[in-house]
Amino acid sequence: MPIKTDKRLRLTVSLTMISVILGLMLSMQYKNMRVTAESQAKLPQIDPKAQYTAEQLGRIKDENQGLEESIEKLNKELHSLEKLAGNVDQNLAPEIRDELTKYKIMSGLLAVKGPGITFTVDDNKKDTPTDKDVLLYITHDSDLRMLVNELFIAGAEAVSINGQRITTTTGIICIGTVVKINNQRVATPFVLNAIGDPKNMINALETRGGVIELLTRPENGRYLTITPPKQSPSITIPGYAGDFNGMKK
């Protein structure tokens, strides 16, 4: 008899517990549904004009990307013709040809290839502790400029961030939550490519107290995520197709 009572009691307790859990889940589900419904109601209505602008913007960006590729191809073609032309006058033309190539690399007009390094800079995706400033966890224009300056100190000959070539007139500017490079929006993660002596550049970035430590170490008050710079025997950096802040217009 006591055995039977004990079994019944265990079953009753189990059923009670399951019922409690069930009840809790039902109430959570109901609450969640209400929150979702309220959030949806608070969402701004999609303006058809905005929708149209978004479509136009997407289209023109795609077209512009295609045009940038065409400009790069034409610059390549022109460079080949200049190389040929350099052979016509053995006294003068080779010198002009070589200067043209050199300054086209320096200005950023020509896409270039060579040994170098690549690494990625990203915001810290972990949750920001409540007692810390969220700005310490995200990548700023000044962080990217600091890295670029360091690369050039270490002898970089060409640098790009997310495919944007660093030129004489390049600005890396935060506008709200967006970073603009060469007046074009770029988003995290930022992939930096640099052509130059890989060892020099890696040493400069990774040196004790260097720029990577400054941007990633909690003791320095910054929490960015930067991948270790990786050497590559061949990095390609695209040419710049823009107007050099109106100089080309």
Next chain:
Amino acid sequence: METKHKVSLFLVSILLGSMLTVQFTTVHRPRIDNKVVDNVQMNAELTQEKDRQKFYYSEIDRLEQQIKTYENKQGNREELVKAMAEDLDKVKLLAGVKAVKGNGIIITIEDSFDAVAAGGDPSKAASLDYYLYQLINYLNGNEAQAVAVENHRIVSVSSIRSISQNNLQVNAVMIDPRKISIKAVGNIEQMKIGMNLFPQFFREMGKDFKVTDVTNGSLIIPAYESTVDFKYAQPEGDKKL
């Protein structure tokens, strides 16, 4: 009786499992598409992209014209060399190896007793290099076409570094950091808007920050003078220069 309880328990467990599955799969956060919401921002971006497209078309025309010129003059040695020399002149301007002249601003940053008296701390000048290249970055991001620090032209491969309290390197050349003159040719109003936070940064280092406008087109930014030798970066398919 026992079987009845077991069946009830089994059914309730199945119900609980199904509910858990539903709970995890249906609850998600509403996603706000900022791209659609911010129409004003999108319109501004659209205008910029349209301007960019206009420029790209004109650039394609110019390059095609230039290619034709080279092709047509293949047999004419003198004409070909002339065309190359003209192209070189334009490229030098974009590379920063040719001096430019125009409207712009002259920024003077110098040690100041007044700024120190107002709370500026000269020991903070250890980060002078950082604020200088950020300032140049902001000038470039706000329509500067050419910038020089103490007449050392800033180009794509330029760098700035504080060596010590009394030594600053610009393009690997030492300059005196106690008084620095920065010249910038470009859109005066836009450049001033872009650097509006910087006077405060330099005052905190005990330095004065003055800006003079040059509106008669006489501001000269000298050419980059250091030797440029590209050992690693080469156009695709080319041999070393």
